[in-house]
Amino acid sequence: MSGYSIMIVDEDTAISERLHETFVLAGYSQVELCADPAHALDMFQKKKYHIVLADMTMPKIDGMEFLRRIREYDPLTQVIAMAAHSTLDRILTCLELGANGYLVKPFKSNEQVLEVVNDSVKKLERWREAIRETIAASRRDR
Template sequence: MGITGKILIVDDEREALENCRRILSRVSYDCLVTADPADALDMIERERPGLVMTDLRMPKLDGIEVLAAAKRMDPAVLVVLLTAHATVDTAVTAMRYGAFDYITKPFT
């Protein structure tokens, strides 16, 4: 399955955000980035990305909340959760909310 359109990356850790953007930009993906999950919701509605990659643990809203809101706005959007604090419970919750994938950090 190929990703079309834009990719939105949401992570409150600037280094992780920029690393992800840099990797995806190298292979010609159009990346949008934000460290603020509330801004991410506005960007999802306005920009309609094909893929959202969001950190699980963030202030204000967590990745599950971003996932749920993204799916309400666009049921077809693919959402991948990224976390350094993976548990079976959060992985199961993410999948129940419609996550496309659940990836543990760090990744290369």
């Protein structure tokens, strides 16, 4: 778990800090918080984040735009959208834009959030394994 970096983008510091504690206790050692989506995009360009949890109702940059920009930088990053006021249209738009998960705030439990993040890690592991197998096969075929 510790090899994966997580960014939490939410202006609600209570939620961010609770998520940070949950992930650290679960063994994720690289967890960073950011309350400003514009600053988060700058951070994202400078460092690789494997998983991003982002509030979809943020000041300055709309959550949907934030999701679009993350996808432009790195389409393999696992983005988990979060929102207190969800509609079916918003959820479907997030999925269409490439969100890997969606959480409705307030969260049912820390375990629910951790389960969504762990599922994202499993997806990343499957991608890594597929890449390793493809590279190994191409080397054998030379």
